[in-house]
Structure formats: structure tokens, C-alpha cells
């Protein structure tokens with residue numbers, strides 16, 4: 326919904342995001358934090374409002390908002406290590 330309207334009306338798109346967040350909060354629903362920017366509220370559209378980069382040196386995926394340039398780092402090394410630890414036990 327917020328993604329579809331983004332090309333036509335950016336402000337309305339942001340309003341949809343804030344509404345969705347309010348509803349989710351009221352009903353205690355987890356709203357995927359990866360679908361919009363927490364800082365400026367813009368909806369994430371890969372290639373348009375979102376840049377996703379893999380930083381292999383940090384073992385993390387970096388989500389960068391192209392509207393306000395806020396970055397969010399999602400490490401993936403933990404999952405890998407957990408799997409390795411399991412394998413080692415066997």
C-alpha cells in the first residue's frame with residue numbers, strides 16, 4: 326500500500342507508514358522493521374529508497390535509507406557460528 330503510492334505521493338506514503346505503525350503498536354503486532362525507515366518513516370523500496378550492501382569484513386548486511394541516509398546494520402555472523410557450534414557437538 327505505502328509502496329504502491331510512493332511514486333505518486335511521497336507524503337501520503339509516509340502517512341500510510343505512520344498509520345501502519347500506530348495500528349501495529351496498538352495491537353502489539355510486530356511490524357517488520359526492514360520495510361520502512363525508523364528515522365524518517367519512508368517506505369523501503371530496494372533501489373529507490375533503500376540501498377542494501379553486504380559488508381563481508383563486518384559479516385553484516387547494511388540497509389541504508391536513501392532519503393535520510395540512516396544506516397542499519399544486520400549482522401549475520403551469529404547465525405553462521407551457531408550452526409557451526411551445533412555441527413561441532415555431533
Ligand SMILES: [Zn+2]
Pocket residue numbers: 362363364365366367390391392393394395
Ligand atoms: Zn530514512
